[in-house]
Amino acid sequence: MKIFRRIRLLALLIVVLIGGCGCSKRANKHDKKCQLPDDLAEEIESYAPVVRVIVNEAVNGSFRGVVWRELADFVDKFGSRLAGTRNLEDAIDHVLARSKEKKLDNVHGEVVKVPHWIRGKESATLWKPRKKDLAMLGLGYSVGTPPEGIRAKAIVVKSFAELQKRANEVPGRIVVYNQKFVSYGKTVQYRSRGASEAAKLGAVAALVRSVTPVSIYSPHTGMMEYEEGWRKIPAACITLEDAAMLQRMADRGDELEISLRMEARLFPDLESRNVVAEVLGSDEPDKAVVVSGHVDSWDVGQGAMDDGGGAFISWGAAVLLRSLGLKPRRTVRSIMWTAEEFGMIGASQYVQAHKANESNLQLVMESDIGTFNPLGLEVTGTSIVKCVLEKILDLVPGIGPLDIRTPQAGPDIEEWVNSGVPGASLWNQNDRYFWYHHTRADTMSLESPQALDRGTALFAAVAYVAADLSLDLPRHAPIKTGKGNYLKNY
Amino acid sequence: MKIFRRIRLLALLIVVLIGGCGCSKRANKHDKKCQLPDDLAEEIESYAPVVRVIVNEAVNGSFRGVVWRELADFVDKFGSRLAGTRNLEDAIDHVLARSKEKKLDNVHGEVVKVPHWIRGKESATLWKPRKKDLAMLGLGYSVGTPPEGIRAKAIVVKSFAELQKRANEVPGRIVVYNQKFVSYGKTVQYRSRGASEAAKLGAVAALVRSVTPVSIYSPHTGMMEYEEGWRKIPAACITLEDAAMLQRMADRGDELEISLRMEARLFPDLESRNVVAEVLGSDEPDKAVVVSGHVDSWDVGQGAMDDGGGAFISWGAAVLLRSLGLKPRRTVRSIMWTAEEFGMIGASQYVQAHKANESNLQLVMESDIGTFNPLGLEVTGTSIVKCVLEKILDLVPGIGPLDIRTPQAGPDIEEWVNSGVPGASLWNQNDRYFWYHHTRADTMSLESPQALDRGTALFAAVAYVAADLSLDLPRHAPIKTGKGNYLKNY
Numbered sequence: 001m002k003i004f005r006r007i008r009l010l011a012l013l014i015v016v017l018i019g020g021c022g023c024s025k026r027a028n029k030h031d032k033k034c035q036l037p038d039d040l041a042e043e044i045e046s047y048a049p050v051v052r053v054i055v056n057e058a059v060n061g062s063f064r065g066v067v068w069r070e071l072a073d074f075v076d077k078f079g080s081r082l083a084g085t086r087n088l089e090d091a092i093d094h095v096l097a098r099s100k101e102k103k104l105d106n107v108h109g110e111v112v113k114v115p116h117w118i119r120g121k122e123s124a125t126l127w128k129p130r131k132k133d134l135a136m137l138g139l140g141y142s143v144g145t146p147p148e149g150i151r152a153k154a155i156v157v158k159s160f161a162e163l164q165k166r167a168n169e170v171p172g173r174i175v176v177y178n179q180k181f182v183s184y185g186k187t188v189q190y191r192s193r194g195a196s197e198a199a200k201l202g203a204v205a206a207l208v209r210s211v212t213p214v215s216i217y218s219p220h221t222g223m224m225e226y227e228e229g230w231r232k233i234p235a236a237c238i239t240l241e242d243a244a245m246l247q248r249m250a251d252r253g254d255e256l257e258i259s260l261r262m263e264a265r266l267f268p269d270l271e272s273r274n275v276v277a278e279v280l281g282s283d284e285p286d287k288a289v290v291v292s293g294h295v296d297s298w299d300v301g302q303g304a305m306d307d308g309g310g311a312f313i314s315w316g317a318a319v320l321l322r323s324l325g326l327k328p329r330r331t332v333r334s335i336m337w338t339a340e341e342f343g344m345i346g347a348s349q350y351v352q353a354h355k356a357n358e359s360n361l362q363l364v365m366e367s368d369i370g371t372f373n374p375l376g377l378e379v380t381g382t383s384i385v386k387c388v389l390e391k392i393l394d395l396v397p398g399i400g401p402l403d404i405r406t407p408q409a410g411p412d413i414e415e416w417v418n419s420g421v422p423g424a425s426l427w428n429q430n431d432r433y434f435w436y437h438h439t440r441a442d443t444m445s446l447e448s449p450q451a452l453d454r455g456t457a458l459f460a461a462v463a464y465v466a467a468d469l470s471l472d473l474p475r476h477a478p479i480k481t482g483k484g485n486y487l488k489n490y
Numbered sequence: 491m492k493i494f495r496r497i498r499l500l501a502l503l504i505v506v507l508i509g510g511c512g513c514s515k516r517a518n519k520h521d522k523k524c525q526l527p528d529d530l531a532e533e534i535e536s537y538a539p540v541v542r543v544i545v546n547e548a549v550n551g552s553f554r555g556v557v558w559r560e561l562a563d564f565v566d567k568f569g570s571r572l573a574g575t576r577n578l579e580d581a582i583d584h585v586l587a588r589s590k591e592k593k594l595d596n597v598h599g600e601v602v603k604v605p606h607w608i609r610g611k612e613s614a615t616l617w618k619p620r621k622k623d624l625a626m627l628g629l630g631y632s633v634g635t636p637p638e639g640i641r642a643k644a645i646v647v648k649s650f651a652e653l654q655k656r657a658n659e660v661p662g663r664i665v666v667y668n669q670k671f672v673s674y675g676k677t678v679q680y681r682s683r684g685a686s687e688a689a690k691l692g693a694v695a696a697l698v699r700s701v702t703p704v705s706i707y708s709p710h711t712g713m714m715e716y717e718e719g720w721r722k723i724p725a726a727c728i729t730l731e732d733a734a735m736l737q738r739m740a741d742r743g744d745e746l747e748i749s750l751r752m753e754a755r756l757f758p759d760l761e762s763r764n765v766v767a768e769v770l771g772s773d774e775p776d777k778a779v780v781v782s783g784h785v786d787s788w789d790v791g792q793g794a795m796d797d798g799g800g801a802f803i804s805w806g807a808a809v810l811l812r813s814l815g816l817k818p819r820r821t822v823r824s825i826m827w828t829a830e831e832f833g834m835i836g837a838s839q840y841v842q843a844h845k846a847n848e849s850n851l852q853l854v855m856e857s858d859i860g861t862f863n864p865l866g867l868e869v870t871g872t873s874i875v876k877c878v879l880e881k882i883l884d885l886v887p888g889i890g891p892l893d894i895r896t897p898q899a900g901p902d903i904e905e906w907v908n909s910g911v912p913g914a915s916l917w918n919q920n921d922r923y924f925w926y927h928h929t930r931a932d933t934m935s936l937e938s939p940q941a942l943d944r945g946t947a948l949f950a951a952v953a954y955v956a957a958d959l960s961l962d963l964p965r966h967a968p969i970k971t972g973k974g975n976y977l978k979n980y
Contacts, residue, residue, distance in 0.1 A: 072738055079622060132569060135930070216706040217791070217931035241933040245792075248562055248934065301707070302735075440625070441707035443731040444738065 036387045040471060044391045047468070050326065051395040051461045058320055058457035059399065059450075067316035067456045068449035070098065071309060075302040075444050082299040083339035084116035084270045092273050092295060095315070095336060099277035102319045104334070106280065109273030112349040114339035116270045117141055119299055120263025124207065124236065127151070128257035129249055136207070136236040137221040137300065137438075138264045139191060140342060143232045145205070149261035150174070150234070152204050156243075156250040160190075160197055171202030174258050178243040181213045184434050185487035188222070195235035196227035205260050206235040209243035212434050217241050220438045221298050223342060234262050272296070274346045275336035279321045279328070281467065286357065287330040289467040290364040291317050291459050294340035294347075294412060301442035305433070309371030309447050309455070310426065311336045316452075317460035328467035330362055337412045340368070347412035361421045362473055363466045364413040369490065370430030371447065371455045376403040377462065378489075381422035382476045389424055392465045399454045403427075408479070410486025418485075420475035424462065425486075426455055434490075526877045533960060534881045540816065541885040541951045548810055548947035549889065549940075557806035557946045558939035560588065561799060565792040565934050572789040573829035574606035574760050582763050582785060585805070585826060589767035592809045594824070596770065599763030602839040604829035606760045607631055609789055610753025614697065614726065617641070618747035619739055626697070626726045627711040627790065627928075628754045629681060630832060633722045635695070639751035640664070640724070642694050646733075646740040650680075650687055661692030664748050668733040671703045674924050675977035678712070685725035686717035695750050696725045699733035702924050707731050710928045711788050713832060724752050762786070764836045765826040769811045769818070771957065776847065777820040779957040780854040781807050781949050784830035784837075784902060791932035795923070799861030799937050799945070800916065801826045806942075807950035818957035820852055827902045830858070837902035851911045852963055853956045854903040859980065860920035861937065861945045866893040867952065868979075871912035872966045879914055882955045889944045893917075898969070900976025908975075910965035914952065915976075916945055924980075 036044070057063045078091040092109060099107040117140055124134040138144075154174040157163045163175065175198035179190045188211050195206040210220035217239050226232045249256060275295055281287060293310030297303020318334040321327075339345035351358075363385075365377075376393055379386050386404055393402040408414070409423035417423035428451070436442050466473070479485065526534070547553045568581040582599060589597040607630055614624040628634075644664040647653045653665065665688035669680045678701050685696040700710035707729050716722045739746060765785055771777060783800030787793020808824040811817075829835035841848075853875075855867075866883055869876050876894055883892040898904070899913035907913035918941070926932050956963070969975065 073742075076735060076738055076742075077620065079620065130567065130569065214706075215931065215935075216704075216708040216925060216929060217933070218706040218708070239931075241931060241935045244935045245566055245933065248566055252563075252566075435706060439706060441705065441729075441731060443707070443735065445705075445731045445734045 036391060041391060043470060044388065044465065047465045048395045051465065052397055053324065054320065054461045054464060055396055055398065055457040057324055058453050058460065063320050063323065064453055065449045067312050067452040068447060070316065071304065071312040071447060071452065072444050075304045075308050080299045080301055080303050081295065081297045083114040083272055083296045083342050083345065088272060088296055088338070092275055095275050095295065102322060104277035104279065104318055104322055106276065106278045108276055110276060110350060110353070111271050111273055112338060112346050113269040114272040114345050115342045116267040117342070118265055118267070120144065120265065122236065122262040122264065124238065124258060124260045126256070126258050129254040134238050134242045135217060135219050136238050137219040138234070138236045138262045139221060139224040141224055141226070141266060142195070142235045142262065142264045144262040144264040145234050145260055149259050150205050151257065151259040154246065154256040154258045156247050156256070163197060163201065167201045170198065173203055174205045174207060174260065175203040176243065176246050177206065177208045178247045179209055181211065184211060184490040187211050188487065191222050191237065192225050193227065195224055195233050196230050199231045199233045203233060205233050208235065208237050209240060210237045212240065212437065214435045215240035218439045218441060221300060222438045234260060234264065236260065236262065272338040272346065274338050274350050277315065277318060277334045279318050279332040281329050281331040282327045283329040285331050287360045287362055288333045289330060289362050289463045290333050290335055291463050292335040292337060292366045292412060293368055294338070295336035296338050296341055298341055298438050300440045302444055303442060304444045305370055305436055305442045305446045306438065307340065307368045309452060310367030313367055313371055313452060313455040313459050314365070316456040317463055320456060320460045321464055326464060328464050330467040332463045332467050340412055344412050344414065348415060351415045358416070358419065358421065361416065363422045363424060364416045365424045365459060365463060366409065366413045367426035367455065367459070368411060369425065370428050370433045371426065371452055373429040373451045374399065374402065374426060374455050374458050375429060376405065376427045377424040378407045378409050378427045379404045379424045380409045380417045380476065382474050385422040385473050388473065389462065392462050396458060396461050399457060402458065407489030408486040414483065414486055418479045420478050422473045422476070426459070428455065526881060530961060531881060534878065534885070534955065537955045538885045541955065542887055543814065544810065544951045544954060545886055545888065545947040547814055548943050548950065553810050553813065554943055555939045557802050557942040558937060560806065561794065561802040561937060561942065562934050565794045565798050570789045570791055570793050571785065571787045573604040573762055573786045573832055573835065578762060578786055578828070582765055582828070585765050585785065592812060594767035594769065594808055594812055596766065596768045598766055600766060600840060600843070601761050601763055602828060602836050603759040604762040604835050605832045606757040607832070608755055608757070610634065610755065612726065612752040612754065614728065614748060614750045616746070616748050619744040624728050624732045625707060625709050626728050627709040628724070628726045628752045629711060629714040631714055631716070631756060632685070632725045632752065632754045634752040634754040635724050635750055639749050640695050641747065641749040644736065644746040644748045646737050646746070653687060653691065657691045660688065663693055664695045664697060664750065665693040666733065666736050667696065667698045668737045669699055671701065674701060674980040677701050678977065681712050681727065682715050683717065685714055685723050686720050689721045689723045693723060695723050697728050698725065699730060700727045702730065702927065704925045705730040708929045708931060711790060712928045724750060724754065726750065726752065762828040762836065764828050764840050767805065767808060767824045769808050769822040771819050771821040772817045773819040775821050777850045777852055778823045779820060779852050779953045780823050780825055781953050782825040782827060782856045782902060783858055784828070785826035786828050786831055788831055788928050790930045792934060793932060794934045795860055795926055795932045795936045796928065797830065797858045799942060800857030803857055803861055803942060803945040803949050804855070806946040807953055810946060810950045811954055816954060818954050820957040822953045822957050830902055834902050834904065838905060841905045848906070848909065848911065851906065853912045853914060854906045855914045855949060855953060856899065856903045857916035857945065857949070858901060859915065860918050860923045861916065861942055863919040863941045864889065864892065864916060864945050864948050865919055866895065866917045867914040868897045868899050868917045869894045869914045870896070870899045870907045870966065872964050875912040875963050878963065879952065882952050886948060886951050889947060892948065897979030898976040904973065904976055908969045910968050912963045912966070916949070918945065
């Protein structure tokens with residue numbers, strides 16, 4: 001029975017992929033050719049009652065507020081969770097224990113090697129033209145300064161182009177980047193490669209204007225990378241306000257002198273764990289829909305938005321399905337990734353370790369750009385995948401119009417998505433996301449019970465239907481634009 | 491000629507005040523009875539050409555950007571300017587020197603006694619249920635802790651009512667106020683009297699959630715007051731984020747333990763100065779329109795918004811009139827008040843010292859709620875005063891619709907306004923004012939050249955016409971609601 005149904009669906013899909021058919025009721029906004037065969041459309045529609053149960057339980061039932069409480073307990077208990085710390089491992093143990101209490105299947109940590117970078121004490125002070133402490137946060141992977149610090153004249157530039165133009169002024173100086181915020185994806189390069197670009201011209205340190213459109217004197221940390229073959233110089237972010245002040249002073253012709261002291265240091269790798277917990281599939285347990293977010297965070301704030309919320313709506317989706325006694329055909333696998341902040345370390349090692357089973361992945365989902373009010377999903381996949389997901393979203397009642405859009409899904413699922421696995425990330429009302437990103441203000445104050453319930457409902461509904469569908473979702477062609485492509489849209 | 495005109499106007503005003511007349515062209519939104527006698531309306535209209543010259547010079551002419559540059563030079567050079575510091579006096583000397591360079595008249599400082607409170611080093615740490623540093627700022631006038639600090643269990647309350655209800659839990663505790671932000675005027679009482687209310691019940695210190703609707707983990711300082719007869723306990727503000735976290739922990743039943751260390755101390759009063767600079771009146775130099783803002787600030791940030799911008803558009807208005815060679819009948823007097831942040835200290839002493847000449851005040855103007863894009867004036871006065879100011883604003887070309895509204899003008903002009911002197915404060919697009927108020931983010935980044943030009947243009951135009959009018963503006967009845975009434979609207 002099932003086999004026949006599947007063959008019929010596949011045949012229909014081939015028809016659709018070759019020439020399209022006029023069978024679906026609703027024109028797809030994202031791809032005019034995207035229409036589902038009637039059988040598949042009907043099959044998806046048949047999930048309406050169970051989706052209603054899932055969503056209702058999350059939004060109005062006994063599951064209401066559960067994810068907020070689990071997340072609040074977690075972030076208040078552990079605070080920030082930097083990779084390489086005992087605190088992160090304790091937090092992971094907490095999630096493992098909670099997963100067992102919630103009777104999830106196959107609960108375990110998968111060991112991976114993660115960087116062990118510590119910030120240590122750090123400070124920056126302007127000495128000329130006026131003494132002023134500069135709020136700062138060292139950037140992840142940055143080297144420290146000598147114990148006595150660095151004190152040097154500073155040059156302020158608005159772009160890499162200006163840096164190049166003024167190359168002769170750079171040797172021996174601290175380079176202050178006062179780049180304009182265009183978008184996160186476009187502007188973050190100053191944080192990532194500002195130090196090496198400055199080092200190539202002989203600078204002794206780099207201070208980078210925080211990558212945010214709005215500031216209340218808040219420095220934003222984040223990862224940086226050293227380019228091989230060039231001197232590693234210390235790098236930190238400063239506030240928009242101080243960057244603007246230094247620019248004004250420089251524009252006036254004032255000589256700037258700044259001191260920087262950072263104890264930052266990279267130690268040998270340590271072990272951490274990706275946290276896996278499943279709702280085992282009834283028919284094809286080896287096949288899986290992954291729901292995920294990352295468990296680590298920067299060492300400031302509580303990591304509630306980045307990415308406690310994402311990790312917990314994913315985990316909460318599995319817990320919700322279990323609490324409802326729902327068992328889809330394929331497995332729903334919740335993964336909390338470790339060491340995302342140091343470059344998707346946990347996800348990358350997981351992908352490599354499970355390469356042989358990659359063809360078993362039905363759909364990989366992630367939430368890592370906020371868990372504000374959900375708007376839908378950001379999907380990477382064939383037009384069939386997009387149509388299927390859009391159709392599933394159409395079944396989700398009462399949490400506003402949900403839609404799909406097509407920025408590339410990422411970051412922890414990016415390797416999979418790049419190799420052709422269908423991917424979907426939570427699309428949410430995160431207009432203020434970068435105001436708080438990687439700051440001390442990434443706290444539980446940004447998370448609302450309602451939005452978390454809705455995000456959980458959406459993830460649970462989509463994961464359940466995708467895991468239960470008779471159709472194995474098709475692969476898309478590998479994406480060759482490389483790492484960080486998803487950033488383009490932020 | 492002038493005398494006759496004035497008598498005729500006064501006669502007409504009496505008619506208006508008794509019964510009104512049907513002579514003005516435009517219905518006044520604020521008071522239906524408010525219509526100006528034709529003569530007065532015509533007289534005001536006759537200023538259209540000079541107002542155009544003033545505004546054009548500020549917005550498009552050689553004065554364009556001048557106020558922004560003067561303010562930026564000032565706040566970048568001196569930074570924050572706490573009353574009682576050498577730095578504030580140096581900043582005052584700078585303004586006196588600039589005023590002389592700009593050839594203003596009667597440039598001088600008027601000595602007043604100001605509080606000498608210092609913050610010193612300070613910190614707060616949560617110890618139970620988890621160690622976490624709490625960002626904080628001691629409140630102005632707060633006493634310090636013993637050198638070893640205070641370490642005590644904490645109680646979190648959402649209101650004074652809850653504090654009273656839980657009075658038996660307070661002795662020996664640190665009281666954390668996690669009051670909801672309603673409006674600045676309504677919520678600031680927790681900052682002002684939270685310490686004494688807690689002390690009455692035996693608390694050892696008070697931590698107050700910062701008075702702001704939005705936070706990026708930013709503590710907001712400000713003044714507090716001790717109620718006579720009760721123990722003075724240390725008081726500081728904490729962030730919205732930490733207040734919410736402490737609330738969650740308390741709600742869970744966690745025992746909270748917090749340590750507080752503050753070196754804050756109040757020393758004997760010192761001398762500071764109100765800064766006066768004038769455009770002397772041609773006919774009646776003893777009579778004056780005051781334009782003002784305060785020169786001091788809290789000791790964090792740059793005091794650019796509170797109140798560098800206000801002080802400099804007022805001063806800039808006088809400089810602009812002088813640079814245009816305009817000499818109104820009455821004097822235009824720029825005053826930069828000192829020690830506003832400690833309770834309008836400079837203004838209060840000025841008012842007392844000049845009580846005998848109070849009847850010579852034509853209009854007192856102030857800008858101390860931001861210098862964002864101007865929307866008009868907040869006016870306290872008779873309906874005639876409101877009509878006159880509205881009519882003057884109607885003459886101001888090209889900087890958007892300007893209007894008047896009637897929150898009580900203040901704070902530094904409040905004593906005058908309370909005693910019947912017509913008052914006008916800058917009404918501006920300051921929706922985000924309290925996001926930055928009394929924080930390290932009160933910097934030049936909040937000030938735009940265009941908005942400052944427009945504010946200066948508005949102040950110069952209104953001050954000039956009000957100072958030149960044939961009519962002495964009438965007094966209103968004294969206001970008996972007392973100090974801080976203007977706060978009601980914020």
